[in-house]
C-alpha cells in the first residue's frame with residue numbers, strides 16, 4: 444500500500460496518485476482512443492497500489508471520468524481515493540452542484556473523496572462558487588473540498604467564503620516550476636493545508652547535479668524528482684502513467700530518502716528554475 448499523508452484536521456490521502464490528463468483525449472474525447480486498454484492501465488495501477496486517481500470534468504470533455512468509472516467498476520470503493528474537478532465555466536453555485544452530480548454519473552460512484560475548483564474564473568464571484576462547493580459537501584457528493592491553481596491570496600479568500608475547510612490546493616510544482624515556494628507552500632505547511640504538485644515529471648532539465656543524485660541514490664531522474672516533492676511537509680503529487688511501464692519505477696520512488704543537504708542543493712542549484720508556471724500561472 445502507498446503511504447499516506449494526513450492533516451491535523453484528519454484529511455488523509457495516499458502521497459502519490461495516478462493522473463488522467465490525456466487519458467481518452469485532451470480537450471475533447473479522442474474517437475480513436477482504446478478505451479478498454481486505457482481503463483485496464485488504470486486498473487492495473489490500482490492493483491499495484493495506486494489507489495488514488497485524479498481526474499476532472501474537463502479532461503477529454505468528461506471521457507477521462509468515464510474511463511476512471513470503467514476502471515474502478517467492481518473494485519472496493521472504500522479502498523480508492525477519487526478526486527475530480529469542476530471546470531471554470533461551471534462556477535456559479537447551481538452549476539457547481541450540477542457538475543459534481545454529472546461527474547458522479549460518469550465515474551459511476553456515489554461520492555468523490557475530493558472535489559476541486561479546477562481553475563480561477565475572475566468573472567464569477569468566489570462567494571457564489573463556494574456556496575456551490577459547500578452544497579456539494581452537504582449533498583454528500585464529496586467527502587472533502589479544495590481548489591487548484593489558486594494563489595495564496597485567492598485561497599485565503601475562497602476559505603473565507605466557505606464554512607468548510609479547504610483541505611488542498613493542486614498547483615504546478617516540480618524541480619523546474621517553483622511558483623508556490625515563496626509564499627503558498629510555507630503557508631500551506633503552517634496552516635494544515637495539503638499542497639498537491641501536478642506535472643511533477645515533465646520537462647525536467649538534464650544536468651550534472653541530477654546525474655550526481657541518480658548515481659548517489661542509484662535512482663532515475665523521475666524518482667529523484669518525485670522524492671524531492673514528497674519529502675516536503677504537506678506535499679503530495681500525481682503523475683500520469685498511460686502505460687504500465689513506469690509504474691514500478693514510480694512506486695519504488697516512495698522508498699527513496701534524500702539527505703537534507705541534497706534536498707537543499709536540488710532546491711537552490713537545480714538549473715532552469717521558473718518563478719511562474721508557463722502553463723497555469725497562479
Ligand SMILES: NC(=O)c1ccc[n+]([C@@H]2O[C@H](COP(=O)([O-])OP(=O)(O)OC[C@H]3O[C@@H](n4cnc5c(N)ncnc54)[C@H](OP(=O)(O)O)[C@@H]3O)[C@@H](O)[C@H]2O)c1
Nearest residue numbers: 462463464591641642643644645665682683684685686689
Ligand atoms: N490541476 C491542473 O490544472 C492540472 C494540470 C495538469 C495536470 N494535472 C494533473 O496532474 C497529472 C500529472 O501531470 P501530467 O500528466 O501533465 O505530467 P507528469 O505526470 O509530470 O508527466 C506525465 C508523463 O510522464 C511520463 N512518466 C511517468 N512516470 C515516468 C517515469 N518514471 N519516467 C519517465 N517518464 C514518466 C508519462 O509517461 P507514460 O504515460 O508513458 O507513462 C507521461 O507521459 C495529470 O495527469 C492530471 O491528473 C492537473
